[in-house]
Amino acid sequence: MSHSPADPRRALTLRDVSEASGVSEMTVSRVLRNRGDVSDATREKVLEAARTLGYVPNKIAGALASQRVNLVGVIIPSLSNLVFPEVLSGISKELEDTGLQPVIGVTSYSPEKEESVLYEMLSWRPSGLIIAGLDHTAAARTMLENAGIPIVEIMDVDGTGVDSVVGISHRRAGLHMAEAIVAAGYRRIGFLGTKVTQDYRAQKRLDGFKEGLAAAGLSLSDEEYYSGGSALLKGREMTEAILKRSPDLDFLYYSNDMIGAGGLLWCLEHGYDVPGRIGLAGFNGVDLLDGLPRRLATMDACRREIGARAAQIISGRGQSGQIGGEVIELEPVLQLGDTIRKA
Numbered sequence: 217m218s219h220s221p222a223d224p225r226r227a228l229t230l231r232d233v234s235e236a237s238g239v240s241e242m243t244v245s246r247v248l249r250n251r252g253d254v255s256d257a258t259r260e261k262v263l264e265a266a267r268t269l270g271y272v273p274n275k276i277a278g279a280l281a282s283q284r285v286n287l288v289g290v291i292i293p294s295l296s297n298l299v300f301p302e303v304l305s306g307i308s309k310e311l312e313d314t315g316l317q318p319v320i321g322v323t324s325y326s327p328e329k330e331e332s333v334l335y336e337m338l339s340w341r342p343s344g345l346i347i348a349g350l351d352h353t354a355a356a357r358t359m360l361e362n363a364g365i366p367i368v369e370i371m372d373v374d375g376t377g378v379d380s381v382v383g384i385s386h387r388r389a390g391l392h393m394a395e396a397i398v399a400a401g402y403r404r405i406g407f408l409g410t411k412v413t414q415d416y417r418a419q420k421r422l423d424g425f426k427e428g429l430a431a432a433g434l435s436l437s438d439e440e441y442y443s444g445g446s447a448l449l450k451g452r453e454m455t456e457a458i459l460k461r462s463p464d465l466d467f468l469y470y471s472n473d474m475i476g477a478g479g480l481l482w483c484l485e486h487g488y489d490v491p492g493r494i495g496l497a498g499f500n501g502v503d504l505l506d507g508l509p510r511r512l513a514t515m516d517a518c519r520r521e522i523g524a525r526a527a528q529i530i531s532g533r534g535q536s537g538q539i540g541g542e543v544i545e546l547e548p549v550l551q552l553g554d555t556i557r558k559a
Contacts, residue, residue, distance in 0.1 A: 237265035289337035306523025325414040344530035350375035387424035394428025402467035409471035438462040451478020473498035511553035518546040
């Protein structure tokens with residue numbers, strides 16, 4: 217099986233596999249597309265020849281008749297934020313045996329970038345699309361509405377979806393965190409956030425949080441913002457800044473666990489009694505929290521399950537058995553950890 221095309225730069229074709237395996241091109245095509253009745257021995261012969269030659273089927277050529285390729289577009293805002301790799305692993309695991317392959321696009325929390333990534337993705341005619349959030353530019357939403365494929369918007373349910381939606385209510389997550397903090401007796405509360413103007417979900421959490429405080433007759437005592445990545449170092453810097461400005465704060469609520477973890481380390485290093493003198497909470501429930509000296513209070517945002525459920529819908533294995541039109545709201549779990557006083 218030492219056959220190789222005469223010109224090493226020429227792309228391999230079905231004919232090359234056919235000649236190497238001694239099987240007709242039509243049969244080779246059926247084996248590689250997993251279609252039709254082919255004996256195990258013939259199938260193995262074709263696959264062995266394809267493997268030896270390094271032949272990769274041309275999905276685009278094969279998809280011309282159906283106008284679809286077996287790709288699932290996945291559009292997310294960030295790969296540095298620990299949340300999204302977990303969403304991706306949920307998607308990948310669920311698609312493993314479906315013949316569908318996820319392809320990733322990253323928007324860096326920019327609506328304009330999302331629009332161009334979406335345009336590129338849809339030009340490949342994927343079999344489905346999973347996209348973070350419900351908030352898009354008018355042009356992006358129009359593209360989604362007219363894509364003619366299953367669309368699943370993930371991570372958020374506070375708004376109207378184009379097709380299927382899988383996520384949590386960030387507004388309610390913020391509200392429940394505020395209720396837990398108030399119940400534990402904290403009253404002078406600061407908020408530390410990242411990219412809230414661009415991260416719609418963080419903004420919805422903050423809105424719900426303020427709503428929860430208002431119900432108890434409270435409002436935020438101070439706020440600290442920045443627009444970098446969600447990093448430990450930033451959390452330390454922001455915590456130092458807000459506590460120097462407002463030393464009487466007795467609780468710090470962070471928009472995510474990474475800056476919350478940085479804040480916790482800073483407070484412990486500077487001798488703060490946590491959670492007696494000051495309480496802290498983050499959001500997401502990332503695994504990083506397992507390695508901290510104290511377990512940061514947080515909310516598990518169900519990210520792996522969100523990815524898995526979205527992939528199930530795209531591959532036709534959703535709860536309803538139909539593709540499209542499903543709305544699945546998951547309930548984030550409040551984890552009090554060691555940084556909120558026991559009420």
